[in-house]
Amino acid sequence: DVKVTQSSRYLVKRTGEKVFLECVQDMDHENMFWYRQDPGLGLRLIYFSYDVKMKEKGDIPEGYSVSREKKERFSLILESASTNQTSMYLCASTPGGRLHEQYFGPGTRLTVT
Amino acid sequence: EDKVVQSPLSLVVHEGDTVTLNCSYEVTNFRSLLWYKQEKKAPTFLFMLTSSGIEKKSGRLSSILDKKELFSILNITATQTGDSAVYLCAVSAGGTSYGKLTFGQGTILTVHP
Numbered sequence: 285d286v287k288v289t290q291s292s293r294y295l296v297k298r299t300g301e302k303v304f305l306e307c308v309q310d311m312d313h314e315n316m317f318w319y320r321q322d323p324g325l326g327l328r329l330i331y332f333s334y335d336v337k338m339k340e341k342g343d344i345p346e347g348y349s350v351s352r353e354k355k356e357r358f359s360l361i362l363e364s365a366s367t368n369q370t371s372m373y374l375c376a377s378t379p380g381g382r383l384h385e386q387y388f389g390p391g392t393r394l395t396v397t
Numbered sequence: 398e399d400k401v402v403q404s405p406l407s408l409v410v411h412e413g414d415t416v417t418l419n420c421s422y423e424v425t426n427f428r429s430l431l432w433y434k435q436e437k438k439a440p441t442f443l444f445m446l447t448s449s450g451i452e453k454k455s456g457r458l459s460s461i462l463d464k465k466e467l468f469s470i471l472n473i474t475a476t477q478t479g480d481s482a483v484y485l486c487a488v489s490a491g492g493t494s495y496g497k498l499t500f501g502q503g504t505i506l507t508v509h510p
Contacts, residue, residue: 317498327440390439
């Protein structure tokens with residue numbers, strides 16, 4: 285079974301802090317994604333990556349950056365957290381050529397106060 | 398801009414009822430439509446539809462795609478309390494959007510005993 289893990293289930297940070305959300309997958313998937321999920325808005329894509337050191341902006345990249353130094357790990361960085369970044373963050377991975385089959389991690393619920 | 402709209406946003410039924418969830422989309426370079434079920438944590442994959450008019454079925458769940466009218470429905474018959482979840486519809490596109498999924502807002506289904 286594919287396993288996608290995220291570093292924290294719950295996180296509370298203060299406005300202005302730098303926040304790192306980590307995602308690790310164990311199935312050698314080429315593609316990894318970061319989404320945020322908000323009530324009434326569904327899942328929105330922040331960034332994705334097709335390969336190590338590659339990244340592509342999703343629909344809402346502002347205020348975020350990402351890092352993919354190793355194939356299994358995809359990090360989401362909030363350079364200076366703001367209250368409007370309070371959300372559920374979901375990481376996903378897919379094998380190459382099967383981009384529709386997204387395997388999701390359990391999510392990190394981030395609260396910025 | 399790609400767009401996916403689900404309806405209704407929420408639905409409350411009793412065990413044994415049949416429900417129909419709707420998903421309409423506007424996507425350039427459509428490749429496939431996917432349904433996910435999300436309980437307390439990560440979304441889990443239900444169906445992928447690429448061809449119009451072909452029903453996909455898994456137990457009490459079934460789904461069909463109409464590429465001419467740009468919509469899909471997810472049917473659940475003889476609902477059970479374990480069907481209570483958020484149901485997400487997503488569309489994958491090709492071209493410059495290859496690999497991205499655009500999600501709808503989700504339908505919250507509550508099944509009462």
